Amino acid sequence: MQNPFQNAMLQLDKVAKLKKARDFGDEFFARLRQPDRDIRISIPIKMDNGSLKIFEGYRVEYNNALGPYKGGIRYHPDTEINEVKALAFWMALKCAVAGIEMGGGKGGITVDPKELSKRELEKLSRGWVQKLSDILGPHKDVPAPDVNTTPEIMDWMADEYEKITGDKTRATFTGKPLGKGGSEGRGPATGLGGFYVFNSLRTQLGLKEKCEIVIQGFGNVGLNAAKIFIENGHKILAISDSKGGVYDLNGLDLNKLIEYKKNNGSLSGFMGSKNVTNEELLEIKCDVLIPAAFENQITDKNADKIKAQVILELANGPLTPEADEILFNKGIQVIPDILANSGGVTVSYFEWEQNLKNENWSEKEVFDKLLPLMNDAAQKTLEKAKESNTHLRMGAFILALERIKTKI
Ligand code: NAD
DSSP: OOOHHHHHHHHHHHHHTSHHHHTTOHHHHHHTTSOSEEEEEEEEEEOTTSOEEEEEEEEEEEEOSSSSEEEEEEEETTOOHHHHHHHHHHHHHHHHHHTOSOEEEEEEEEOOGGGSOHHHHHHHHHHHHHHHTTTOBTTTEEEEEOTTOOHHHHHHHHHHHHHHHOOOSOTTSOSOOTTTTOOTTTTTHHHHHHHHHHHHHTTTTTOOSSOEEEEEOOSHHHHHHHHHHHHTTOEEEEEEETTEEEEOTTOOOHHHHHHHHHHHSSSTTOSSSEEEOHHHHHTSOEEEEEEOSOSSOBOTTTGGGOOEEEEEOOSSSOBOHHHHHHHHHHTOEEEOHHHHTHHHHHHHHHHHHHHHHTOOOOHHHHHHHHHHHHHHHHHHHHHHHHHTTOOHHHHHHHHHHHHHHTTO
């Protein structure tokens, strides 16, 4: 299997072959094959037992044609530079699809945060900022949370940045806690944005009014999406975390699952419903399958077994390019990550704007601003896909590239 950056470049190769994209020119595509810069750092941390441990960290600034680099920071044992590059590339396109004036960046640390004490985690997070503060800033590069990074971590980082630079706007990091510069609505923003996109396209994709949904991932994105879909009358048939999932044809009771996970650390072993592996979960027959965990979950090995009518990619890069082709040929529509999960960065952008203007918007104001942007992005993506007789991912790429091209 290719690494995520190779997958991202295969997607770019594919769009470059479309008639609509040929006008962009080879030089434009050549430019987008490389990030503006990728930085690797080492972060030495004195552990609680007195030993010194060196962690590897990253920041990739991919493209800032539309505005300051913007993108989350991931803490995961498998995080490495190619993953961060891919995520940064997708961020550049995602901001363009959402119609916000931000460029694309991404960061990370190779670490399993569950193995660190809170004190070690705070030192590591502050260490990442100490090494990178020169390139960060409200008008340069604005990081945010991603997998395993929380509002508390963003608060430590914003605090460290303020200590080093004296900048009091707190606009250099988004996804901060409420009362510490965070925005109302940032927590559920990615799931909610995904729901708005789904709703905008639902009838055009031939989906019924009340859908049966399967979700991979029980973190910020997966869990919030599950809540929002249930609140809007849809049924969650199955959901999973890294240890496995649960499945119930009658629909899951989310509150019971949240309680179980709180007491047991994972969904694994939950007795009220059937237990399924993550592989089995992806193959359940449903109206909408929502990957909300990691890259490369649907590949040429399992794409043929997918029985969903539509896939809503709330994770970044959950499908390989080979899987895309197989699903397209099977008539399964994929609402691509750079559209489907763009609600998160959009509300991060709102947080940044509030910090700079010293304003606090209500949750209603935030959601009222999010909805038209998501509707517009969804409908323009569909339009572009139809114009080029291609699928939604290529439609979203064309939309993004057209917008970036005007500023490059
Ligand atoms: P998170 O750390 O809050 O949750 C990740 C979840 O995935 C956890 O429940 C974990 O148990 C589960 N998981 C891990 N490996 C799994 C596997 N193999 N199968 C099933 N579940 C597994 O992270 P998150 O913020 O919810 O991010 C999830 C995805 O959404 C990532 O791809 C991320 O890049 C993307 N995303 C997040 C945001 C955001 O605002 N947080 C925005 C856009 C995109």
